[in-house]
Amino acid sequence: MIxxxxxxxxxxxxxxxxxxxxxxxxxxxxxxxxxDNGAGKSTLIKILSGVHQHDAGTLLLDGEEVxxxxxxxxxxxxxxxxxxxxxxxxLMSVWRNFFLGSEPRRGLAxxxxxxxxxxxxxxxxxxxxxxxxxxxxxxxxxGERQSVAIARAVHFGARVLILDEPTxxxxxxxxxxxxxxxxxxxxxxxxxxxxxxxxxHAYPVGDRFLVLNRGTSLGEYGKADITRQELTALMAGGAExxxxxHELRREQ
Amino acid sequence: MTSVAxxxxxxxxxxxxxxxxxxxxxxxxxxxxxxxxxxxxxxxxSQSAVFRSPAGIANWLDPAATLGIMAVAIALLMxxxxxxxxxxxxxxxxxxxxxxxxxxxxxxxxxxxxxxLVVALGVGFCNGMMVTRTRLPSFIVTLxxxxxxxxxxxxxxxxxxxxVQVSGLRRAxxxxxxxxxxxxxIQIGGTPFRVAILxxxxxxxxxxxxxxxxxxxxxxxxxxxDEQAARAVGVPAARTKIALFMTTAFAAWLVxxxxxxxxxxxxxxxxxxxxxxxxxxxxxxxxxxxxxxxxAIGASIGAVIFGMADKGIVFLGWDADWFTFFLGGMxxxxxxxxxxxxxxxxxxxx
Numbered sequence: 251m252i253x254x255x256x257x258x259x260x261x262x263x264x265x266x267x268x269x270x271x272x273x274x275x276x277x278x279x280x281x282x283x284x285x286d287n288g289a290g291k292s293t294l295i296k297i298l299s300g301v302h303q304h305d306a307g308t309l310l311l312d313g314e315e316v317x318x319x320x321x322x323x324x325x326x327x328x329x330x331x332x333x334x335x336x337x338x339x340x341l342m343s344v345w346r347n348f349f350l351g352s353e354p355r356r357g358l359a360x361x362x363x364x365x366x367x368x369x370x371x372x373x374x375x376x377x378x379x380x381x382x383x384x385x386x387x388x389x390x391x392x393g394e395r396q397s398v399a400i401a402r403a404v405h406f407g408a409r410v411l412i413l414d415e416p417t418x419x420x421x422x423x424x425x426x427x428x429x430x431x432x433x434x435x436x437x438x439x440x441x442x443x444x445x446x447x448x449x450x451h452a453y454p455v456g457d458r459f460l461v462l463n464r465g466t467s468l469g470e471y472g473k474a475d476i477t478r479q480e481l482t483a484l485m486a487g488g489a490e491x492x493x494x495x496h497e498l499r500r501e502q
Numbered sequence: 503m504t505s506v507a508x509x510x511x512x513x514x515x516x517x518x519x520x521x522x523x524x525x526x527x528x529x530x531x532x533x534x535x536x537x538x539x540x541x542x543x544x545x546x547x548s549q550s551a552v553f554r555s556p557a558g559i560a561n562w563l564d565p566a567a568t569l570g571i572m573a574v575a576i577a578l579l580m581x582x583x584x585x586x587x588x589x590x591x592x593x594x595x596x597x598x599x600x601x602x603x604x605x606x607x608x609x610x611x612x613x614x615x616x617x618x619l620v621v622a623l624g625v626g627f628c629n630g631m632m633v634t635r636t637r638l639p640s641f642i643v644t645l646x647x648x649x650x651x652x653x654x655x656x657x658x659x660x661x662x663x664x665x666v667q668v669s670g671l672r673r674a675x676x677x678x679x680x681x682x683x684x685x686x687x688i689q690i691g692g693t694p695f696r697v698a699i700l701x702x703x704x705x706x707x708x709x710x711x712x713x714x715x716x717x718x719x720x721x722x723x724x725x726x727x728d729e730q731a732a733r734a735v736g737v738p739a740a741r742t743k744i745a746l747f748m749t750t751a752f753a754a755w756l757v758x759x760x761x762x763x764x765x766x767x768x769x770x771x772x773x774x775x776x777x778x779x780x781x782x783x784x785x786x787x788x789x790x791x792x793x794x795x796x797x798a799i800g801a802s803i804g805a806v807i808f809g810m811a812d813k814g815i816v817f818l819g820w821d822a823d824w825f826t827f828f829l830g831g832m833x834x835x836x837x838x839x840x841x842x843x844x845x846x847x848x849x850x851x852x
Contacts, residue, residue, distance in 0.1 A: 322736075338731060339723065340728070346720055346723065352735075360720060
C-alpha cells in the first residue's frame with residue numbers, strides 16, 4: 251500500500267464535504283473513485299494531492315502518517331495529479347510542453363535534442379501514438395492530450411498517479427484510448443487513482459472501487475467482490491437503475 | 503483498438519512523411535515577413551539602382567537596425583503576452599540622461615551610460631512589477647508610464663536648459679571611444695556601414711537563442727500562451743514577465759545611447775510614437791497580439807521591411823507622406839497572412 255486514507259474527513263465552514271472515507275492505493279493497481287456530481291470526489295483527490303488538508307482521519311504514505319502542505323510537496327513525494335484542464339499550452343509543441351517547468355539543461359542551454367528524444371521515447375514507451383512531437387499540443391485530440399499528460403507524470407517519477415475525470419469529456423473511442431494508457435501506467439508499477447462518474451469506464455481497468463455518495467463512502471470493493479451491474483446499481487441508486495441497465499445492454 | 507506497437511516501432515510515422523518539410527516551413531511564424539521582405543526588396547530594387555547598391559543597402563539597414571533592436575525586445579515581450587508602450591519614450595529618457603549627465607554634471611560618457619542603464623532597468627522593473635502584481639493589462643500600465651516619462655523628459659529638460667533639447671555630448675570625456683563602439687561605422691567592401699547594424703544582429707541572435715534554446719525561452723512561450731497552465735507546472739511566471747520588461751528597457755537604453763552618441767544632442771520629445779512602430783514590426787514578423795507565438799528573427803525582418811520602405815520611398819523621389827500608408831497596408835497584409843498560415847498549420851494536422 252503506497253498511499254492510504256483512513257477515516258478521512260473535511261469540512262468547509264459548516265459544510266461537511268467528506269466524512270469518514272477510507273481508501274488505499276497499491277503499486278501496480280488501479281483504485282477507482284466513483285460518485286455522482288457533488289459526491290466528494292474532488293475534495294478527496296484534492297486532499298490526496300495536497301491542495302486541501304484533511305481535518306479528520308489519517309493519511310499514510312508508505313505506512314507513515316503524512317500531512318501534505320501543498321501540491322509541490324505531494325509532487326516531491328511522488329504523487330502526481332493530472333487535472334481535466336491538464337496545464338498544457340496549446341500553441342507549444344508536444345516536447346516543449348512535456349518538459350515545461352522541468353527543462354533538461356546542458357550548460358546554460360535547454361537541451362532541446364534530449365527533450366525531443368526523451369519525449370518521443372517516453373510517449374512510445376507508454377504506447378502513445380503521437381505523429382510528431384514537434385506539433386503544437388492544440389492540434390492533439392482530447393484523448394491524446396490526456397495521454398501526453400499521463401506520460402509526463404510517469405516520466406517525472408510519479409509513484410501515485412491521480413487522474414481527475416480523464417475520460418469525462420471524451421467520446422467512446424477516445425475514452426478507450428485513455429483507459430489503455432491508464433492500464434500502461436499501472437503495468438509500469440504506478441498506483442493509479444482514477445476518478446470518474448462512469449462505471450463502464452471504471453470497471454474494465456479498476457482493481458478496487460470506492461463509491462462515494464453525498465460525502466460519505468458507500469464502501470470500497472475489490473474487483474472480485476462486485477460485478478459491473480452491482481457497481482452501477484450502487485452508484486446510480488434505484489431510481490435510475492432501469493434506464494442505466496438499458497444503456498448498459500446496448501453497449502454490450 | 504488497433505495495436506500501436508507495430509507503428510511505434512518505426513522512427514517516423516507514415517503520417518508525417520508527406521508534406522512534412524513544406525508544412526514545417528509554413529508554420530514558421532516569420533514566413534509571412536520573409537515573403538513580404540522579398541516582395542518589397544524586389545519592388546524598390548527594380549525601380550532604383552541606388553536602392554540595390556551597397557551604399558543604398560547601408561542606408562536602409564541603418565533605420566532597420568535601431569528599430570530592429572527594439573522590435574526584437576518587444577517581440578519577446580509580446581510572445582510573453584504583454585505590451586510595452588513606454589519603450590519608445592524610454593529611448594528618449596535614456597538619451598537625455600546620458601547627454602545631461604555627461605555635459606552638465608561632469609560625468610564621462612561611460613558613467614553617464616551606466617546611470618542611464620540603471621534608470622532604464624528600474625523603469626522596466628517597475629512596469630513588470632505593476633503588471634504582475636496588479637494583473638492589470640500591460641497596455642494600460644505602460645500607457646501610464648509612457649505618459650509619465652513623456653512629461654518627465656520635457657519637464658526636466660526645460661527646467662535644466664530652458665529649451666527642449668540637450669546637446670554638446672561631443673565635448674564629454676570618453677565620447678570618441680563610446681561613439682566608435684555604438685555609433686561608429688565600419689567599412690565592408692569599401693562601403694561604410696553603421697556599427698548599430700552589428701548590435702542589431704547580435705541582439706537578434708541572442709534573442710533567438712534564448713527563445714529557442716533556453717529554459718527561459720520555453721517559459722516565455724508558456725506565460726504568453728497560458729499563464730495559469732504555466733504556473734501550474736512550476737514556471738516562475740512573474741519573474742519571467744518582469745525580466746521581459748527589463749529586457750525591453752535594456753534595448754531602449756541601447757538604442758537611446760546609440761542615437762545620443764550619433765547626433766550628440768537629444769530632443770526631449772524623441773521616441774514618442776515609436777512604440778507602435780515596434781509593435782507593428784513585431785506583428786509583421788509573426789507575433790500574435792494575444793501572446794504565446796512569434797519569433798525574434800521575424801521582428802528583425804519586420805524592421806528590415808520598415809527600413810526598406812522608409813528609405814526606398816525617398817530613393818524613388820516619392821513624397822515621404824506615403825510611408826505611413828504603406829506601413830498600414832503591410833501591417834494588414836501581414837496580420838492576414840499570419841492568420842491564414844497559422845490556421846493552415848493547425849488544421850492540416852488533425
